[in-house]
Amino acid sequence: MARSMALNQAAGLQGMLKGGHQHYEGVDEAVAKNIDAVKQLAQKMSTSLGPNGMNKLVVNHLEKIIVTSDCATMVRELEVVHPAAKMVALASDMQEQECGDGTNFVVTFAGELLSKALDLLRSGVHISEVVEGYERAFQFCLDQMPQLVCHEVRNSRDMDCLVEAIRPVVAAKQHGNEDHLSELVAEACLTTMGRSGKFKSDSVRICKMMGGRVRDSEIIRGMVLQRRAEGAITRAENAKISIYACGLEASMTEAKSTVLLRNADDLLSYTRSEERKMEDVIKAIAETGTKVIVCNGTISDMAMHYIEKYKIMALKVHSKWELRRLCGTCNATAMVRLGPATPEELGYCDMVEMREIGGRQVCVFNQSREETRVCTIVLRSSTAPMLNDLERAVDDGVNCVKILCRDPSMLCGGGAFEMEMASRVQAFGDEQTGLDQYAIKKYGESFEAVPRILARNSGQDMTQIISQLYAAHAGGDMYAGVNIDEEAGICDMHQKRVFDLLYTKMQALRLATDAATTVLRVDQIIMAKQAGGPKAPPQAGHDA
Secondary structure (H helix, E strand, O other): OHHHHOOOHHHOHHHHOOOOOEEEEHHHHHHHHHHHHHHHHHHHHHOOOOOOOOOEEEEOOOOOEEEEOOHHHHHHHHOOOOHHHHHHHHHHHHHHHHOOOOHHHHHHHHHHHHHHHHHHHHOOOOHHHHHHHHHHHHHHHHHHHHHHOOEEOOOOOOHHHHHHHHHHHHHOOOOOOHHHHHHHHHHHHHHHHOOOOOOOHHHEEEEEEEEOOHHHOEEEOEEEEOOOOOOOOOEEEEEEEEEEOOOEOOOOOOOOOOOOOOOHHHHHOOOHHHHHHHHHHHHHHHHOOEEEEEEOOOEOHHHHHHHHHOOOEEEEOOOHHHHHHHHHHHOOOOEOOOOOOOOOOOEEEEEEEEEEEOOEEEEEEEOOOOOOOOEEEEEEEOOHHHHHHHHHHHHHHHHHHHHHHHOOEEEEOOOHHHHHHHHHHHHHHHOOOOOHHHHHHHHHHHOOHHHHHHHHHOOOOHHHHHHHHHHHHHOOOOOEEEOOOOOOOEEEHHHHOOEEEHHHHHHHHHHHHHHHHHHHOOOEEEEOOOOOOOOOOOOOOOOO
């Protein structure tokens, strides 16, 4: 204790901290290094922005190969360790949890804000002025965004309206397959809404089956279990279903005991009472009209024998979450007792059958007439990475419907909103008199990043496209955006029906601005010595 209190003031920070620490401060060391780390991350992600974005092949720490253009997946699997870049990665992850889309915009826009901020800092503007200017510009954007709403989904239960809203979201991940996938997502969401109009994203399940084409993907009104039936019965129509959260087997005693068998009759009658009891249980279940039994545990051979005797289909589901969703599909109640179900506890399904999809046997619970709270999208593709990327695109579409039920307002996509906001924010900056006007104008210039990247990823001249967009928006065409199709150039995004969700864009702007200002407020980096010592030498007789 006395030694730790003997601080050598002449040694400064070196004498205060433990040996092996690292310390950086000032614009050139701390701020510039943080901004450079975020810029590197943003540059890597920017090439994956938009429908023409490139895929990244990521090999994670478990040597799993991931091929995707989804920013949230890439950032998560890359395991970013730099503190400043980690803040932007966390913002992207929060955007994924909140909206399911717009993650690439968060990283790209945050990187552009910090890049512009570094120019201001090197020209002599103080960090506090930059942060204040960014926050004022962001507040101005929030006030202006409701004025830029160009479309609203009036009826969230209309199939065409949902497909129109989902298509741009899916196209950003799966360009070329967006028409088919958006129809599947819209149909699945409408099925689970029912008459109430309430929607939960967890109600739409995804089943990935290898083989076939993307066009072979289909909707099943119900649930798909990637398991075979336990017995010989593989099909049941208009089936009453008993679901058990336990196994179908005789209960075991906790006390140890010894059984004395004196003759052959004792041996033959040893399990007769147990067999009689199990038969009574299965018979009582069959008398309720049950055609399908689903259990969460094991099915003993004896129970299986009597299930076959009474012509009942049996299934095992090991996941309690799948069991809960199956209860929602069939409107059943999972029982923890072994016995017949009451009429309130019984479920119902129009068809339970085994199907072969892509050379694999699956069990399908199909509700063709009854309303169901669960709907499954069966995705087909030839490779596992493609299936995973299709799943991410469908998840984005489902989250789009979830947000539409909350806020139906939409903005023009394709860089149209960003260019209009760039013009307005820069005009707002020109009206200011303080030093923060420079930061406000840089905030507006940062919006150019989205149309510039869209033009670059589609093989067009970025400078020419940005000039044309500025001219169009100055002339009053607030819907002009980047045309990524064969015609190229610019076009009216409202006529092309390319929209972005207002709520998603608002959340992305907030997270990107917060991440950028948080990084800018850091003026020193102090890292303690990493814990742990040298690795232990290998033991004799073992490989290193």
